[in-house]
Amino acid sequence: MSDYSLTRDQKLEIYYWMRLTRTLDDRAVAHWKQGRGVGGMFSQRGHEAISIGTGYALAPEDVVAPMHRDLGCYLLRGLTPRRIFSNLLGRSTGPSQGRDANMHGSGDLSLNLVGFISHLPQSVPVALGVAMSFLYRNERRVAMTYIGDGSTSAGVFHETMNMASLFNAPFVLIVENNQYAYSTPLSQQMKVPDIATRAAGYGIPGIIVEGNDVEAVYAVTKAAIERARDGGGPTLIEAKTMRMMGHAIHDGAEYVPRELLAEWEAKNPVTNFEARLIAQGLIDQVEIDEIKHRCEIEVTDALEYAEACPMPDAATVEDGVYAP
């Protein structure tokens, strides 16, 4: 893994993206709790190390299909906070132009970003198909996507992993094991303690990583991506974490034991990484405060921008069902 250690500049860059992700997420949660949002909203709180650690390992030419907990990955790929808030608020300036809710419909092929649908894990075979297109054209590119623990119970998860292995596809699957599928704990979903063990059934590597440690997540993902790029085939990475809020904004998650949340709050991926950077002498509090301030300004600008953007014109409702 030492091949994939990070420089100081890279670590600071990663910290900035994690902080931006948390700031945007916190602002959206507050906005929705004030009743100023549109429709639902899915917090990604606690998933910053996964979405940034994995996304940072991609090359620009690689293609990624994130889901609703992967706000950081969207930001990294260049989907701006302005466009994200526009989509969240149903504005015509979002990537889905008001057609799809929250982070759904946030694909943009110019950013090598593929959108997902609520029928998880439907993005998994689609991302495999992207990887198969790289094989078809003999391109040294990799496709990566994400699912939760819940999705690993669906049949198409198995179908896709079997095909990924069969075709030796340049494909990396990140399983975000955040302990709950909506209200259903892991113990009511499966008998095995580690989802990564399923990879053995497909004859591919299954790797477990501490999902709140961004450097560890980056290292294993980078190794998997480069292995895939070199023709080594797919990898399943299980990143263990905790969903720190409800399934969506309406859900108080009373079914989650408070002690469990407290245990995981002590593993806060953003503040822990920040503390590590300070302890390593790579950054001081003044610089931390500067980054936080910068993120606050960006997020405030994005929210104000989106709120000022027009709603879609109702006359366009039937436009764009079909590609010309």
Add this chain to the structure above:
Amino acid sequence: MSTVPANFGFTEAEQIAETDRNLTYIAAISEALREEMQRDPNVFVMGEDIAGPFGGAFKVTKGFSEEFGDRRVLNMPMAELGFVGAASGMALMGLRPVIEMQFADFISTPFDSIVQYAATNYYRWGAAIPWVIRAPSDGGLRSGPFHSQNPEAWFVHTPGLKVVAPGTPADAKGLLIAAIRDNNPVIYFESKPLYRSQKGYVPPGDYVVPIGQAALARMGADLSIITYGAQVRESLTAADRLAADGINAEVLDLRTLKPLDTEAILATARKTGKVLVVHSANQLVGVGAEVAALIAEQAFEWLDAPIHRLGGLDVPVPFSPPLEDAYRPSAQKIYQIARELAAF
């Protein structure tokens, strides 16, 4: 609507020179696929059992592996939900997958990949998914409940899909080429009962039948039979018998089910004032219901009789010959209903 002349716009001399162009319906499908793969390196085929010397359950892709190589003739494991999803990913990257669904009956397995992912994608974030699913459909072949179905109505009901159902060898070629070149997900329902028993002139080379255009298969003034797929042949047989009785039936072959050629439907309804809609799929909430509603809404004052429908019964497609025959529309049943309609 296009009224396709019998010689497809070719001169008589050209057609005589092309007498070997009398192809079966299934050969026309195979030819369209082969020519599109020769033309465009982004076009490829994927499905179960299609590669190698085997060449598919119906041999549509026989010889394709030898001609195009393993890269462009992709055998898939038995995982339709997974591989149709994968086709969407390949199509997002600019490839043009043509998926062979071994039987149309199996298309319920990848339903999510089709109606949730592929169909909505362009509307949701503007990325086109140009794949084609070839779905061998229809029965009368004593193949039982799971190798005889006509599930087109599910997909006609789904925004974002296009649905075609050729009834002749020429349309089988021209609509498949159009479907492959279309930038949207297209479900292509090919009729198994026509595969080797239906022959006809098929234009050579680049022959495109535009999606969304019905064709008058027969002109007539007394009543209109509106149909598609294998029931075009049944309707034409019935029309011959009706002609012997002095009844001139017009037969409109819809060819495309989504988007429907509403002008052609309304034109024939207004012309004859009597309409019978026929399809092999079960009648309840089938494509015929939409055709009938369209005519009732927009051509009511031209009608001289209630609109009639003839579809399959609302039962699973049964296996045993007397049961299947009782299920399906046929030339005889069409003839009988048309006689009554003409006399109304």
